[in-house]
Amino acid sequence: MTIAHHAPEELLAAFAAGKLDEGEHLVVAVHASQCRVCRRFVRAMETIGGAAVEAAEPAPMSSGSFEAVIVRMEQSSPNVLQPSGHDSEDDGLPEILRHYRIGRRRRIAPGVSLRPIELSGKGTSRAFLLKSGPGTRMLEHTHTGIELTCVLKGSFSHVGGRFGPGDFDYGDDTLDHQPLVGSEEPCVCLVAMTGDLRMNGFFGRLISPFVRL
Amino acid sequence: MTRGSQAVRKSLGSMIGRSFRQVRSRKYDNERPKAKVEWADLIGRIASHGDRDAFRLLFEHFAPRVKGLMLKAGASGEEAEEIAQDTLLAVWRKAAQFDPASAGAPAWIFTIARNLRIDAVRRSARAGVAVPDAELEYFPDPADSQEIQIVKRSDTEQIASAISRLSKDQSTAIRMSFIEDRPHSEIAEALRVPLGTVKSRIRLAMSRLKDSLEELK
Numbered sequence: 136m137t138i139a140h141h142a143p144e145e146l147l148a149a150f151a152a153g154k155l156d157e158g159e160h161l162v163v164a165v166h167a168s169q170c171r172v173c174r175r176f177v178r179a180m181e182t183i184g185g186a187a188v189e190a191a192e193p194a195p196m197s198s199g200s201f202e203a204v205i206v207r208m209e210q211s212s213p214n215v216l217q218p219s220g221h222d223s224e225d226d227g228l229p230e231i232l233r234h235y236r237i238g239r240r241r242r243i244a245p246g247v248s249l250r251p252i253e254l255s256g257k258g259t260s261r262a263f264l265l266k267s268g269p270g271t272r273m274l275e276h277t278h279t280g281i282e283l284t285c286v287l288k289g290s291f292s293h294v295g296g297r298f299g300p301g302d303f304d305y306g307d308d309t310l311d312h313q314p315l316v317g318s319e320e321p322c323v324c325l326v327a328m329t330g331d332l333r334m335n336g337f338f339g340r341l342i343s344p345f346v347r348l
Numbered sequence: 349m350t351r352g353s354q355a356v357r358k359s360l361g362s363m364i365g366r367s368f369r370q371v372r373s374r375k376y377d378n379e380r381p382k383a384k385v386e387w388a389d390l391i392g393r394i395a396s397h398g399d400r401d402a403f404r405l406l407f408e409h410f411a412p413r414v415k416g417l418m419l420k421a422g423a424s425g426e427e428a429e430e431i432a433q434d435t436l437l438a439v440w441r442k443a444a445q446f447d448p449a450s451a452g453a454p455a456w457i458f459t460i461a462r463n464l465r466i467d468a469v470r471r472s473a474r475a476g477v478a479v480p481d482a483e484l485e486y487f488p489d490p491a492d493s494q495e496i497q498i499v500k501r502s503d504t505e506q507i508a509s510a511i512s513r514l515s516k517d518q519s520t521a522i523r524m525s526f527i528e529d530r531p532h533s534e535i536a537e538a539l540r541v542p543l544g545t546v547k548s549r550i551r552l553a554m555s556r557l558k559d560s561l562e563e564l565k
Contacts, residue, residue: 153462164485185455193412234480257473
């Protein structure tokens with residue numbers, strides 16, 4: 136897989152520091168898991184994180200802290216991976232997403248449907264899988280916030296170029312675009328969105344309420 | 349202190365007191381392990397035979413630093429203490445997973461603390477929704493083939509040399525901004541430079557790091 140579009144460094148750095156909003160975190164994680172270039176950048180930031188630990192002003196631990204940890208060491212239980220809900224539609228999803236609960240598919244426009252991903256709700260972004268039929272022209276839209284996309288399957292193109300599997304697309308309110316889905320197969324994307332999506336044109340305004348999740 | 353922990357302290361005393369003093373007598377206090385290798389060594393001792401002396405040394409060095417970093421990054425005293433304890437507990441439990449060919453013990457410990465912090469935030473959100481552990485989202489390594497090991501080792505070296513190409517000012521700025529999560533204005537004050545300088549320094553440092561990583565590929 137050749138990845139042509141990467142996540143911006145600021146996002147990767149915030150991801151490595153564990154400071155990204157939940158939905159955005161997920162999209163960056165899925166992209167980086169498929170992209171060696173971005174993974175190396177994250178590793179570099181983690182190395183700087185290690186230097187930050189070494190450079191940190193030591194804060195005295197509470198009294199009895201070490202002993203408390205020793206007690207817990209003795210009761211040590213192996214970490215068990217929690218099983219996640221799984222249905223056949225999840226096959227082919229990146230490993231990272233398989234640990235999440237993914238809601239039922241909802242049709243939001245002709246040829247376009249989405250499945251919401253259940254997050255803890257602590258963040259401000261929403262995440263979903265967006266599936267569009269081959270050749271679908273997405274509605275012209277602008278964002279009031281940020282939209283992060285990682286292509287999982289198929290492709291789309293807009294003024295920024297062509298985006299195929301693994302590619303990362305960063306959309307903010309400066310972008311007024313109308314992606315065209317590649318004709319070869321349906322396009323499935325993982326999307327995280329903050330703020331609202333504003334559909335332009337009559338039809339867009341009509342379906343906007345549904346897209347707002 | 350509760351009676352329980354007193355008992356623990358006592359049994360600890362008999363369990364590790366003597367051998368720990370022996371370790372101390374090797375002047376660990378004056379020349380505490382500096383090289384990555386030595387921290388890695390201690391982790392290796394935990395992995396191979398559950399060495400509690402090794403654990404104590406790691407705890408004494410890293411727990412207060414993890415706590416300090418968490419405090420700086422905005423955690424409350426209680427949260428920072430909890431994350432520091434949990435981090436060291438995880439060092440004990442996961443010692444066998446530590447890869448000496450990786451970026452080194454401090455970076456590994458940093459990622460453990462970071463993941464625990466993310467998990468704490470997620471769990472504080474709303475009960476009932478099962479969200480996975482952050483650990484699963486930072487590209488857990490596939491089964492290590494020899495080939496992967498080689499790639500990993502050269503990655504680690506290249507990453508280290510890419511970082512070494514940053515100036516001290518640049519890496520400090522990155523660290524303060526992203527790892528310690530301090531606002532640009534505060535960084536400007538701490539480094540005694542104008543706000544604009546902080547912004548451009550961070551931007552430059554990031555693109556330099558990115559370029560170095562590309563060149564070294």
